[in-house]
Amino acid sequence: MESILELSGITKSYGKIKALQNVSYQVPKGSVFGILGPNGSGKTTMLGIILNVLQSDNGSFTWFGQPSSADTRKRIGSLLETPNFYHYLSAVDNLKITQAISNRGTEADIHKALETVKLTERKHSKFSAYSLGMKQRLAIGAALLGNPEVIVFDEPTNGLDPVGILEIRELIKELASQGKTIIMASHLLDEVEKVCTHVAIMKRGTLLTAGAVDEVLANEDIVEINSANNEGLQQLFTNYSGVTQAKHNGSHLQLFFTYGTANLEAINQHCFNNGIVLNHLQLKKKSLETKFFELTND
Amino acid sequence: MLSLIKIEWLKIKKYPAFWWMLGIVALTYPGVNLLFYNVYQQLTEKKDFTSTIAKQLFGNPFAFPETWHSVAFFSSCFVIVPAILVIMMITNEYQYKTHRQNVIDGWSRNQFITSKILDVAIITIVAAIMYAATATGYGLTIKEDNTAQWSEEIKYIPLFVLQTFAQLTIAFLLGFLIKKAFIALGIFVFYFAIVENIIVGFLRFKKIPAGRFLPLEISDKLIPGPKFFGRFNEEAYKLNLSQINEHIVYTIVLTTGIWALCYYIYKKRDL
Numbered sequence: 001m002e003s004i005l006e007l008s009g010i011t012k013s014y015g016k017i018k019a020l021q022n023v024s025y026q027v028p029k030g031s032v033f034g035i036l037g038p039n040g041s042g043k044t045t046m047l048g049i050i051l052n053v054l055q056s057d058n059g060s061f062t063w064f065g066q067p068s069s070a071d072t073r074k075r076i077g078s079l080l081e082t083p084n085f086y087h088y089l090s091a092v093d094n095l096k097i098t099q100a101i102s103n104r105g106t107e108a109d110i111h112k113a114l115e116t117v118k119l120t121e122r123k124h125s126k127f128s129a130y131s132l133g134m135k136q137r138l139a140i141g142a143a144l145l146g147n148p149e150v151i152v153f154d155e156p157t158n159g160l161d162p163v164g165i166l167e168i169r170e171l172i173k174e175l176a177s178q179g180k181t182i183i184m185a186s187h188l189l190d191e192v193e194k195v196c197t198h199v200a201i202m203k204r205g206t207l208l209t210a211g212a213v214d215e216v217l218a219n220e221d222i223v224e225i226n227s228a229n230n231e232g233l234q235q236l237f238t239n240y241s242g243v244t245q246a247k248h249n250g251s252h253l254q255l256f257f258t259y260g261t262a263n264l265e266a267i268n269q270h271c272f273n274n275g276i277v278l279n280h281l282q283l284k285k286k287s288l289e290t291k292f293f294e295l296t297n298d
Numbered sequence: 299m300l301s302l303i304k305i306e307w308l309k310i311k312k313y314p315a316f317w318w319m320l321g322i323v324a325l326t327y328p329g330v331n332l333l334f335y336n337v338y339q340q341l342t343e344k345k346d347f348t349s350t351i352a353k354q355l356f357g358n359p360f361a362f363p364e365t366w367h368s369v370a371f372f373s374s375c376f377v378i379v380p381a382i383l384v385i386m387m388i389t390n391e392y393q394y395k396t397h398r399q400n401v402i403d404g405w406s407r408n409q410f411i412t413s414k415i416l417d418v419a420i421i422t423i424v425a426a427i428m429y430a431a432t433a434t435g436y437g438l439t440i441k442e443d444n445t446a447q448w449s450e451e452i453k454y455i456p457l458f459v460l461q462t463f464a465q466l467t468i469a470f471l472l473g474f475l476i477k478k479a480f481i482a483l484g485i486f487v488f489y490f491a492i493v494e495n496i497i498v499g500f501l502r503f504k505k506i507p508a509g510r511f512l513p514l515e516i517s518d519k520l521i522p523g524p525k526f527f528g529r530f531n532e533e534a535y536k537l538n539l540s541q542i543n544e545h546i547v548y549t550i551v552l553t554t555g556i557w558a559l560c561y562y563i564y565k566k567r568d569l
Binding site: 085093 | 304305312390400401404406566
């Protein structure tokens, strides 16, 4: 699959603190790429490097298969850390500057972007008069200006109310359905799981894992079963071939298998042959949250 | 280049503080010269002996062609006012973090510094227009019986432009490195008004010629005191006049060096 962004061995230190250590991965075209990690894991540092506001100590990266340059950045709509605008200018005047620098879009697109982020009514108010959520919306609007092919969002739902969070989630899904590549750093695991197709998990500057969400989560099969006789059920699977672990999760029994080896039909047959009728049988994925804590907990 | 000017224009055209400060800059040059002219008039307008002596001593520094020189000198003492504007324009970018947003949006780091050179150049041009208009105003108003051409000392216009640009460049460097408006401005004013004058005075007292190579003194030497200064110390005045060409070169070298340093630092540092 064609890569939009390719990082190779990116390293960055602040004195003795190693903010990024030899980070390499690829962002496939058309993916929604989530970057997860606890505070201080290096997510924003990495976005700062790929947007050229921070210098890496080592390593390299390419955008669209080319070395990063001002021209490649013009093709990327970005919101990095905080909304950065001229406080004395209105939303429209600020976006005119964004438009003039990036050459993305036209004056009509400025109004369209403001409409998308629901700032039309306040488009002539000064930025300094905006609430935190409105500032965040304007920054998202600036990133969307001129319909860029790649969008980089650093904590896009910061400062937004629940309705705003839902709207941004829907917006990201809509952008993804248009074939845009979206790179998004977030603390919100649920958020990432709902919208991302790919994920990278970082901790203390190290990349722990990266890839398609299904691949990252699916390193084992979890089969959830239930019957009227749960005690008998657990005994039945004590020595069942391929089961690495069996444990109760609420009223259900969870059976763990090596990835790709669970056979639901065989499990059902095994129960039936031993006089137990299942009332619940489901192959479950591990939640991103579970996986995240598994990887990032010391 | 034009697109950079256009973008800088978008940044400042609706910035009230910029226009207030520009208005103050525009009023400063006629204002300070009016102050000096009033002092001159009080000394020379009477018909008594003292006024006659004063008139012979000072000549008329505000008449053509001497007005180009005198007004340039008096105006140059107030470079602090446009320096406030220059420091404000760079430190605002840090305060709002727009210096990094401009790069994220698609400017190269070099383009950002080039846009700031253009800001300093535009403020210099505004200051120079106000200086030239003030000098012309005095020259046209004050009639003096002399045979000199009105344009004889007009070389002080480009010298004023170069001096103002060079000294505003130093103000920019302070804002660029320190990032905080009040601290940068405080250091600039303290150095401009006190530190360098003390050092220059001390070195002159010790007869060490190195004083003329201090950062602001290098370009201060482009516009020596008005002609009547020569009546107090003719030898020193002639020496100052003879050093102007040399100092044009030093000023250009220093100013170019400062901007090269800004490009280098901005290219290397994290934003």
